[in-house]
Structure formats: C-alpha cells, structure tokens
Amino acid sequence: MSLVVVGSVALDSVETPSERRDDILGGSAVYFAYAASFFSKVHLVGAVGEDWPGEHTTLLDRRGIDTAGLQVVRGGKTFRWRGRYLPNMNDRETLDVQLNVLDTFQPQLPEALRRCEFLFLANGTPVLQQQVLAQVTGPRLVVADTMDLWIRTQHAELMKLFKKIDGLVMNDAEARLLTGDENLVRAGHAIRALGPKFVVIKKGEHGAMFFSEHETYVLPAFPTSEVVDPTGAGDSFAGGMMGYLAAQGNFEPRTLKEALAYGILVASYNVEDFSLERLKSIERADLDRRMQAYRKMLSF
C-alpha cells in the first residue's frame, strides 16, 4: 500500500544539557520516512538546497525510501533548525530557524504518487497542506500534523484542513492551546468534533492518547532510561504508526491501536541517540522484541 509523506528535510543543530551536535540530518519527513520504512515502502516529498550532503540521500535510498520527490533547489540552501533542550529533556527552545528553500517550497507530487493510498502531511502551513491534499486522488487515509504557530496565526485555514483529513496528530500543549481545555480527554474529543475522524495526542515521555467516535484510550511511553535527543520523536512516532497501517492495508480499530503502539516503540528508540543514529542501528526484529516486552508490561 503506497505511503507518501510531505514535510521538511532539515539540517538540525541540537543542544542537550550534556551534548551538542551541529548540522545533523533531521526534518519531519526524514524522521517519518525512516520510521515508516521499518514497516512499509515510503515515498518522501520535500526540498533541500545545494548544500545538502548527498550522503543523506544515499542513506535514505539504501533504506529503500523513495527519494524521487526530494527536490534539490538550485541556488538554494537547506532548511536549518537550531534548538536547545531544557534539563527535563521534554521542553525545548528554538534558538534559530532558517527557512531557506522551505520559504518558497510548493510541493508538487510526482504523477506516480498522486494515487497514493496513505498520505501523511507533516507539519507545514495548513494552506500548503491543503495544496498537497488537492493533488491526491482518492487516498484511503490522510493524516496531518500541525504546530502551535499555525494554531495561533492560521486558525481559519487549519479549520478548513481539519474538515478534509481522516486523522490528526498533535502534541498535548498544542491540543490545550487549540481548545483552551487543560483536560486532554475533553480536548481530544473537542478536536475530533472539528473534523478529523480520529485524533492522536502525543504526550512525549507519557505516551499517546487516541480519540475516535467510539474509542478513547491512552498508551504509555516505553520506559527508557536513555533519552539522548528527543528531536524527531513525534515524527518517528507518526512514521511508525502510518508505516504499520500502510503495511496492514487497513485502519480498523485494532490495527490503529497496534499502529499507535508501534509508533510509540519507534519513537522510544529514536530518542536514544541524535538524529537517526539509533534507528540506523536497529532492525524490525528489535521493534518486535520491544513490542513483546511492551505487551507484557501492559498485561496483568
């Protein structure tokens, strides 16, 4: 089942209380695609500049990720993000953002991807997300991410987007900001009432919550003592979830819950090192082993 992600491809500079990395491979579409690739073929659509190290594309290609939709903008520079994590390793401050090629990026899906069945609209302006959506014919499942900035500045467009998507993924702070409700159970259902058939609220170290018409549940994060860099946790979560759904070819309630669990587990590996370092060191079998431990943890 074809899975497409449209989102950012970035060079990140990350400071944690104990370490620092400059210009490392990042971006929502990259984390998503790599996470999804444990389960399914995935097509990445994004843009980079001429400064983009070819080795990163090679890495994704070797992984079986289709990078035909990764446009190299002539004369352009790659999107850069610099951030610093607070000691709790959950909150972070953005120190610098250079949009570069993303400033004018108008994603054009290659013809072959316009009939994709599973589409993930990673964080981007809701206008751009709708433009991408308009290029797709008859997708079976469209899921979007968003961020606080668009909730604050592009509310009307976000509301339009919500009416066109099947699923929405956002974090707890964004859900509270959007609804003005501190209670995440009420917030989740309130957001669902804005359009999406299901809503997933990511809670970082506390796991994720799922809301549909008939279901409300929460799954905890996999307890890990090694949190080195949380960057990309949310996107690798979404990638694991969507990759599993695409592989199963359905989104029945049971499959959705398994997908949420796989998303949580991919994210639990992702945070154990910078960039894709930890994910590069594991295989699907590692995820399945952790899944076994996770299921055992939750059964009694």
Place this chain on the structure above:
Amino acid sequence: MSLVVVGSVALDSVETPSERRDDILGGSAVYFAYAASFFSKVHLVGAVGEDWPGEHTTLLDRRGIDTAGLQVVRGGKTFRWRGRYLPNMNDRETLDVQLNVLDTFQPQLPEALRRCEFLFLANGTPVLQQQVLAQVTGPRLVVADTMDLWIRTQHAELMKLFKKIDGLVMNDAEARLLTGDENLVRAGHAIRALGPKFVVIKKGEHGAMFFSEHETYVLPAFPTSEVVDPTGAGDSFAGGMMGYLAAQGNFEPRTLKEALAYGILVASYNVEDFSLERLKSIERADLDRRMQAYRKMLSF
C-alpha cells in the same frame, strides 16, 4: 490480612478554578482507608481535635473501617489544610496549613494492631514514621509515602527510613527532587538502591511507574474527562493498591501489578468529585467494571 494506615486526618479547604469547598473531610489516612475498604478491612490510626464532626467517624465506621485508633485530642483542633489548584488541575499551591493536633501527635498503635501484616506509613516526618514502624512486630509488607519537605529538611532520617521499608510511594516531582535526575526510569531505580524493595512513582494524570529489582513498568491513568478535585488522588491510589494486596494476601509481581492498576482506578474515581463524594457513590463492582475497560484499553 490486617492492614493498618497511620497518617493525617484533616479538614481541607479546596479551591479549584471553578469551585470551592471549605472544611471538607480529608487527610492521607482518610483517603487511604476509604480506598482500601473496597478490598479489605483496614484500621485507621490518627488524631483529630474536639472540633471533629462526629459524622465523619460515623461515615468511616459504617464503611467497616476500624477507627479505634483515631484519637480525639482533648482541647485540640483538627489538622487543617487549605490549597488551590492551578488551571491544569495538577499543580497546586498550599495557602495555609494549621498542624494543630498533628504538631504533637505521637501515634500509639493499639495493642491489637502491633501484629498487623500490612502497614502503610502515610506522609509524615520520617522520624515519626520510624517510631510507628518500631511498634510493629513482624509485618509482612511496609510501604511508606513521603513529601518534598522531608526530602529537603530531613534527608538523613529519610535515608534511615528507606532501609527499613519494603515499598515506597512518591510522586514524580519528589523523585526528581530526591535524585536530581529528570529521567524517571533512572530516578526510580536510584531510589530503589537506597533501600526499598520496590518504588512506585505516581505521575498524576499520566499514571504510575513501578520499579523492583527485576521489573520496570508504567501503567497509564484511566482517561477521565471529569477532574473535579485531585486532592487525595495519591492516597486513594495507595489505599487501593495496599487494600488489594492485603485482600490477596501476597505481593507476587503479578499481584503487585494488579494492585497498582486498582490503585489507579480508585484514584480515577476519587478525582471526579470533592472529598470522598465520588468514592461514596461507587461500589466494588464499579471498580471491577472500570478494570475491565482498563484491561481492554491496554490490550491489542
């Protein structure tokens, strides 16, 4: 299996963003005992003043809670706590504390309780907790709670206490304060290394984590949209947990996990109204029904 709780009995005044109640029934021993009473006989040891409304004792008596150890101090006044919850309903500020009879309270266990098998030392000075412990002969399971104030001001005594107990229950902020580690998995095991055979870290709306030599797990809170008053959530959690353990008469790993789950569910009811109001309106069968839903939520 006999279960004893030693702790505070209070008249609380609680402000939430939308409501306020004055001089309502509260205190760690009260919440604990009521929660435990869904599962097991429980003996309450504490002190109140002459201003104590007899109806509260009647309520506990009718519930089958043994209040023979509830001492009414002549000429004394009951412990009072006044607090206000922030809009997130998780953080709170203490506005006023009047220790009153607790200032000089030296718990004396009635002779019949000195051979109790299960003992819960609710929050109190670690010196006092050790004095209570010294009165007990051959208990099978001793679990203690503590608070940030003792971590800050009575560290040495707390360390002595930790070496004498089987289990320790504390919240996430306290675990981080005690260890200086923001990562709760590392913090939990670090605290276990200080003495207790097992440690439970309560995370409020995010559930609870369990640490023993061979086990690390987290169970989420039961998702509820009705959080009216979180006061007593931690104590009712502990009461549900210990009540279930006492009823089962063992603390095998499997029983401990079930006990943790029951603790989470009693607490999920407790927060749905002020004081004991919600717990007074439910029966064991309601807990078992919620347990069924909880198990279903966690299986996939």
